[in-house]
Amino acid sequence: xxxxxxxxxxxxxxxxxxxxxxxxxxxxxxxxxxxxxxxxxxxxxxxxxxxxxxxxxxxxxxxxxxxxxxxxxxxxxxxxxxxxxxxxxxxxxxxxxxxxxxxxxxxxxxxxxxxxxxxxxxxxxxxxxxxxxxxxxxxxxxxxxxxxxxxxxxxxxxxxxxxxxxxxxxxxxxxxxxxxxxxxxxxxxxxxxxxxxxxxxxxxxxxxxxxxxxxxxxxxxxxxxxxxxxxxxxxxxxxxxxxxxxxxxxxxxxxxxxxxxxxxxxxxxxxxxxxxxxxxxxxxxxxxxxxxxxxxxxxxxxxxxxxxxxxxxxxxxxxxxxxxxxxxxxxxxxxxxxxxxxxxxxxxxxxxxxxxxxxxxxxxxxxxxxxxxxxxxxxxxxxxxxxxxxxxxxxxxxxxxxxxxxxxxxxxxxxxxxxxxxxxxxxxxxxxxxxxxxxxxxxxxxxxxxxxxxxxx
Numbered sequence: 001x002x003x004x005x006x007x008x009x010x011x012x013x014x015x016x017x018x019x020x021x022x023x024x025x026x027x028x029x030x031x032x033x034x035x036x037x038x039x040x041x042x043x044x045x046x047x048x049x050x051x052x053x054x055x056x057x058x059x060x061x062x063x064x065x066x067x068x069x070x071x072x073x074x075x076x077x078x079x080x081x082x083x084x085x086x087x088x089x090x091x092x093x094x095x096x097x098x099x100x101x102x103x104x105x106x107x108x109x110x111x112x113x114x115x116x117x118x119x120x121x122x123x124x125x126x127x128x129x130x131x132x133x134x135x136x137x138x139x140x141x142x143x144x145x146x147x148x149x150x151x152x153x154x155x156x157x158x159x160x161x162x163x164x165x166x167x168x169x170x171x172x173x174x175x176x177x178x179x180x181x182x183x184x185x186x187x188x189x190x191x192x193x194x195x196x197x198x199x200x201x202x203x204x205x206x207x208x209x210x211x212x213x214x215x216x217x218x219x220x221x222x223x224x225x226x227x228x229x230x231x232x233x234x235x236x237x238x239x240x241x242x243x244x245x246x247x248x249x250x251x252x253x254x255x256x257x258x259x260x261x262x263x264x265x266x267x268x269x270x271x272x273x274x275x276x277x278x279x280x281x282x283x284x285x286x287x288x289x290x291x292x293x294x295x296x297x298x299x300x301x302x303x304x305x306x307x308x309x310x311x312x313x314x315x316x317x318x319x320x321x322x323x324x325x326x327x328x329x330x331x332x333x334x335x336x337x338x339x340x341x342x343x344x345x346x347x348x349x350x351x352x353x354x355x356x357x358x359x360x361x362x363x364x365x366x367x368x369x370x371x372x373x374x375x376x377x378x379x380x381x382x383x384x385x386x387x388x389x390x391x392x393x394x395x396x397x398x399x400x401x402x403x404x405x406x407x408x409x410x411x412x413x414x415x416x417x418x419x420x421x422x423x424x425x426x427x428x429x430x431x432x433x434x435x436x437x438x439x440x441x442x443x444x445x446x447x448x449x450x451x452x453x454x455x456x457x
Contacts, residue, residue, distance in 0.1 A: 062092025
């Protein structure tokens with residue numbers, strides 16, 4: 001999935017449906033595309049005024065730097081941040097000579113880039129520069145910049161302002177940009193055993209959730225229904241494919257969800273494979289679309305000789321091995337429990353524990369729905385968000401020591417399990433729900449204190 005762009009603002013390191021973290025991680029300082037510090041020409045004079053000091057305006061050069069400001073957040077004194085990257089690009093038509101990159105300004109000593117080297121940057125090419133921050137005292141280090149130097153020391157093609165703070169307690173900012181797919185192929189695999197009649201009716205009642213989410217996101221969807229039986233007569237479409245041109249698509253889906261078929265097998269993995277490798281299934285798949293499978297069953301997955309890992313790998317293979325373009329979701333029993341007693345006594349629906357379903361969900365970044373309590377509408381919405389390439393889960397770089405502050409497009413979002421966010425401490429993720437799920441292109445900033453000392457390299 002397009003799952004995320006996390007950008008770490010303090011020092012950043014999806015899935016498919018992953019956020020995309022921008023920056024962070026190992027920057028490969030030994031790369032041929034890295035230019036580094038000119039230690040002989042850096043400006044450290046006392047007349048520096050910080051971000052307002054131009055250090056020499058760019059002439060007519062064609063170089064640009066992205067981003068134009070690197071923010072490292074606050075960091076304990078003596079700790080070195082994870083490297084953040086600056087990409088310098090020649091947007092012109094000819095070569096540009098870059099003699100060095102240099103750190104300048106009163107606070108330049110708090111920042112570091114690799115050893116100096118020069119190069120000629122050809123048109124439409126880029127180079128990557130890693131920058132780290134190490135505060136020496138408790139203060140704001142905002143009077144520093146990275147400069148792209150031309151053939152002479154006075155020729156500055158581009159500049160990047162640097163901002164970090166030394167503090168007693170560390171804080172961190174993780175920045176993400178929400179992604180989205182353009183088209184999705186969605187396949188429902190419904191268990192046809194007699195114990196599923198109530199579930200089928202409840203699923204049918206809530207299928208408008210899927211259509212609504214796809215429509216609001218502008219997704220070009222294609223939806224089909226099969227059974228969980230892998231027999232040749234059962235691994236076929238129950239009815240016509242539903243797409244945006246279908247009249248009353250939610251009603252068309254509901255009719256297929258409640259259509260009874262003489263197919264009692266509980267082999268969702270094998271049935272999915274049998275259908276998608278058939279001529280009918282190949283016609284259903286579109287090469288450029290994301291692929292999602294929603295299984296609904298009150299019994300454990302029983303495909304012989306087809307493990308969850310093998311199924312997840314096979315599913316990704318339909319999209320060139322890219323697991324971010326596929327997802328598997330299940331409305332099923334809990335991960336563990338006693339056979340025929342997976343649900344708590346008194347639950348609206350009984351179900352077997354389903355560790356195989358849970359394993360496939362985990363390996364494809366999907367969503368589980370609690371069939372015991374008929375948790376259908378919330379599951380359908382979460383699954384459809386992920387199927388659309390949006391992220392619900394945003395992994396944090398450090399472990400918060402308090403309650404994070406979460407902004408989406410500059411607006412603070414309150415913690416709320418229904419229409420807000422929660423912090424999943426086990427996974428160390430911010431998990432959005434309902435109307436609070438960030439829209440495509442939305443910027444998500446999570447700020448929090450952490451008590452682990454220096455950030456993870």
